[in-house]
Amino acid sequence: MDRKIIIIGVAGGSGSGKTTFARRLKERLGEGRCCILAQDSYYIDQSSRFDYDGGSVNFDHPSALDFDLMGQHLSDLKQGQTIQVPHYDFKTHQRTKETSPMAPKPVVVVDGILVLSQPQVRCHFDEAVFLSIPEETRYAHRLRRDVQERGRTPEGVRNQFFGQVKPMHDQFVEPSSEHANHLITNYTIFDTVLAEVAQIAERV
Template sequence: MNTIVIGIAGGTGSGKTTLTKRLREHFGEQEVSVINHDSYYKRHDELPYEERCKLNYDHPDSFETDLMIEHLKQLRAGQSVEVPVYDYTIHNRSDETITVRPAPVIIVEGILIFASQELCDLMDIKVFVDTDADVRILRRIVRDVKSRGRTLDSVVSQYLTTVKPMHEQFVEPSKRKADLIIPEGGKNAVALDMLIKWVSNHLSAV
């Protein structure tokens, strides 16, 4: 199968998921498959819940990126993959998986996906969603408190101790690897239209 792989990176709460949603809406659910780096957080059955809560989940080493790379290669080769399911309420992988099937457009989404050169080499275009830090932290608070069962204090503490320092050390520098930088992600209609046209032209050429 001829595929286009789009890497969408950016800080927490930057709008990566919104951009991914807009692309899927335009090209159709059957034409776009998505794999999210968050699904590949390492399993830590050896640690009790209290210790898992203390781990740094914003460092590249917290992910099983090698497995994601293997899955992306399989998808590009026309094979379906079983993607892990991460359960944020227990800070560990669940025993479930989700089947992701190959498609003409494959989106790889994640905060730290550009930190891996091997992963970058599998992408046809690398997009960085750039959003102000104050907007991103507010979005993260709303998401984690409403959808992931977190307390406000725990979200703020994690942001100050790991999220912000890791963003400055790993995420922000990875912007240099991007082919396209989009302020405000899927809400930037002009940039979204440019990306859609690029993907459409690329699809028609393969």
């Protein structure tokens, strides 16, 4: 491998805007220079335990995700190897048999609530962004997304948020902000931090 590949982690609570940040960074850098690897692709199969509105499945605990595989994939990308990204179906909660090839690009953006909390993933990051956004804002975003895109009920989303999402956020997600070197505490500095990270990435 002659060319350098940098990996940028983008973390924050559910509904904080991290996926928007990742997408806008990719738009700024261009399709040919940047790709996004989402934590959501690495959920383990939960179909045998899922009961439509979440129930016993805690999707916000690190044990719900295959971070070892994600860490290996980041290592492979950094070495210039193409990976096979798993598919997870959020309506059936199955990891499907299909995978999608992802070839490394100069900038790899990793998007997920827990990616800064896991050392086997975090160790591959050259830059790390954390969106520390107030709970009420994150909850409103989560409610809209899960009802519109994932077929959930408002009551189920609320129960899951305050029964599972918030406790896991407090225990695992928010403490991981200490590993970030770019912190977004409100949306007024969103564009400023985006420009800073893009400038770093553009040097590759």
